[in-house]
Amino acid sequence: MNIVLMILGMALINLAIRWPVYLFANHFRFPPLIERALAFVPVAVLTAIVVPTVIYKDDQLAFTWHNPALMAALVTAVVGYVSKNLFATIGIGMATFLLLRWLLPV
Amino acid sequence: MGDAAGANTATRAATRGQEFLRGLRDTLPFMMGSIPFGVIFGTLATGAGLGFWATQAMSLFVFSGSAQFIAILLLGAGSGLWVVWFATLVLNLRHLLYAATLVDHVRHLSQAWRFPLAAFLTDETFAVMERRYRTQGGGPNAHWYYAASCCGMYLNWQFWTLIGITAAHQFQEIQKWGLEFAMVSTFIGIVMPLLVSLPYWAAAVTAGLVAALANPLPYKLGLMLGALAGISVGLALDLRNRRRTPAPVAADPWP
Numbered sequence: 001m002n003i004v005l006m007i008l009g010m011a012l013i014n015l016a017i018r019w020p021v022y023l024f025a026n027h028f029r030f031p032p033l034i035e036r037a038l039a040f041v042p043v044a045v046l047t048a049i050v051v052p053t054v055i056y057k058d059d060q061l062a063f064t065w066h067n068p069a070l071m072a073a074l075v076t077a078v079v080g081y082v083s084k085n086l087f088a089t090i091g092i093g094m095a096t097f098l099l100l101r102w103l104l105p106v
Numbered sequence: 107m108g109d110a111a112g113a114n115t116a117t118r119a120a121t122r123g124q125e126f127l128r129g130l131r132d133t134l135p136f137m138m139g140s141i142p143f144g145v146i147f148g149t150l151a152t153g154a155g156l157g158f159w160a161t162q163a164m165s166l167f168v169f170s171g172s173a174q175f176i177a178i179l180l181l182g183a184g185s186g187l188w189v190v191w192f193a194t195l196v197l198n199l200r201h202l203l204y205a206a207t208l209v210d211h212v213r214h215l216s217q218a219w220r221f222p223l224a225a226f227l228t229d230e231t232f233a234v235m236e237r238r239y240r241t242q243g244g245g246p247n248a249h250w251y252y253a254a255s256c257c258g259m260y261l262n263w264q265f266w267t268l269i270g271i272t273a274a275h276q277f278q279e280i281q282k283w284g285l286e287f288a289m290v291s292t293f294i295g296i297v298m299p300l301l302v303s304l305p306y307w308a309a310a311v312t313a314g315l316v317a318a319l320a321n322p323l324p325y326k327l328g329l330m331l332g333a334l335a336g337i338s339v340g341l342a343l344d345l346r347n348r349r350r351t352p353a354p355v356a357a358d359p360w361p
Contacts, residue, residue, distance in 0.1 A: 003160045006187055010177065010194045011167040015225060017198050021205035022224040025213040030206050037341045038203040043300050044313040044336030045197055046293040048329050049176070051314035052321040053290055069287060076291045080298030087139060089298070093291025 066104050072097035125247040129254030132238065136230035137262040142288055143171055144263050147178070148270020154182045158271055165267040169226065169260060172197050175289060176329075189327075196333055204232040211239050215249055223249065226256035305347060309340030 054073040055063050065071065076093030083089060120128070144165070151161040156178070164174050173194040180190050204227055212220055234255045238248070301307050313336025320328030 002187070003156065006177065006190055007160065007164050007167055009187070009191045010164070010170075010173060013191055013194045014168060014170055014173065014198055014201075017195070018201050018205060018227050019221065019224045021202065021209050022212055022220040023217070025209050025220065030202075033341075035203065035206065036344055037337055038199060038206075040306070040309045040337045040340035040344075041196075041200045041203070041333075043297055043306050043309045044340065045200075045329075045333045046297050047310040048313040048317035048332030048336060050290055050293045050297070051318050051332075052328060055318055056321060069290065072287065073290060073294060076294045077298055080295045081301065084299040086292070086295040086299075089295030090288060090291045093294065094288055097287040097291070 068097055068100035068104050071100050071104075119246045122247045122250045125245070125250040126254040129234070129238075129251035130258050132251075133230065133234050133255040133258040136234065137258050140171065140230065140259070140262060141266050143175075143292070144266025145270035145273060146288060147171065147174055148267045149273055150175070150178050152271050154178050156181070161271050162264070162267060165263055168194075169263060170194070170198055170228070171263075192330065196330060200229075201227060201232075204229075204236075208232070208235055208239070211235075211244050211248065212252075219249055222256065223252055226260055228259055230259055231255040303347075305340045305343040308343050309336040312336045312339040 050073065054067070054069040055061065057067060057069070062070065072093060075096045076089060079092045080086075080089040147165070148161055151164065151174075152158075156164075164177070168174055168177075176193045176197055177190050180193060205224060208227070212223055215223070231252070235252055238251060297310060301310060313332045315332075316335040317328045317332025320331045322328075323331070
C-alpha cells in the first residue's frame with residue numbers, strides 16, 4: 001500500500017468532515033434526522049470495534065472463560081457503567097487484563 | 107477580530123492571554139489522558155512496519171487518534187486503501203455533530219480563524235469547548251481559549267507519538283506488556299456512560315453482535331456493517347420513542 005497516499009487521503013477526509021460546517025457557518029443547518037443519527041455514531045462504531053477484538057483471538061472465535069481479553073472487557077464494562085469515570089475504567093480494566101493474563105494459562 | 111483595548115473597557119472581558127492560559131489549563135487533564143495513546147500509537151505503528159516519518163506524519167497531518175489506530179489495525183490485516191479511507195470517514199463522522207454543536211460560537215469569526223478551529227477539533231477539544239460555552243458563554247476572546255485547547259492537544263499528540271516511536275525502537279518487548287488492552291478499555295470506558303436509554307443500548311448490542319458475526323468478512327467490513335446496523339437500530343427506536351417522550355441526547359464521549 002502507498003503510505004503517502006493513505007495519509008494524504010485520511011488528512012483530506014478529516015478536513016472534509018471537520019471544515020464544511022464552520023466554512024459555511026452562515027448558511028448551514030443540519031436536518032434533524034441526520035443529527036439524531038450522528039448521536040449514535042460513537043456508541044455503534046466503538047462497540048463494533050471492541051466486540052470482535054475481544055471475542056476473537058488470532059482469527060479464532062474465543063468465546064470462553066479462558067480468554068483474558070474477553071473477561072477483562074466484561075469487568076471493564078461493569079466498572080465503566082457504574083463509575084462513569086474514564087480514567088478509573090481504563091486503570092481497572094488494564095489491571096484486570098494483566099492479572100487475568102497472568103492467572104489464565106495461554 | 108477583537109482588539110484588547112476595546113474589549114477591556116465595558117465588559118471586563120478576559121484578555122487574549124488570560125483566555126489562552128485558561129484554555130490550556132482546562133485542556134490539561136485531556137492532554138495527560140492522551141499520553142498513553144500517543145505512546146501506544148507510536149509503538150503499534152512502528153510494530154506494524156510504518157517508518158519513523160510515516161508514523162509521525164500520520165499524527166501531524168491526520169491528527170485523529172481513533173482513525174490513526176484503526177488505520178494501523180487495518181494495515182496489519184492487509185486491508186486496501188479504500189477500506190482505510192472508508193473507516194476514517196465512518197469513524198470521524200461524529201465530528202460533524204461536534205462542529206454542528208459549536209458552530210454558533212464561531213460564526214462571527216473570520217474564515218482564517220474558522221479553518222484551524224475546525225481542522226483541530228478533536229473529541230477532547232470538543233468536550234472542553236462545549237463545557238466552556240455552556241458554563242461561561244462566549245466572550246470577545248473566547249476563540250483564544252479554543253485555540254489554546256487545540257494547540258495543547260496537537261503539540262501533546264506530536265510529542266508522545268515521537269516518544270512512542272522511540273520507545274518501540276528501544277524496548278522491542280513493549281508490545282507484550284498488554285498496552286493494546288488500554289485501547290479496548292478506553293473505548294469501553296467511553297461507550298458505557300453513553301448507554302443512557304434503550305435506543306443507545308440497542309445500538310451498542312446490535313453493533314457488537316453484527317460486527318462479531320460479520321467478522322470473517324474481508325477488509326474488516328464487519329466493523330462497517332456493525333456500525334451502520336447499530337446506528338440504524340438506535341435511530342429507529344429513538345424516532346419511535348420520541349413520539350411519546352424525547353430520549354436524552356448522548357453526552358460527549360470523553361470525560
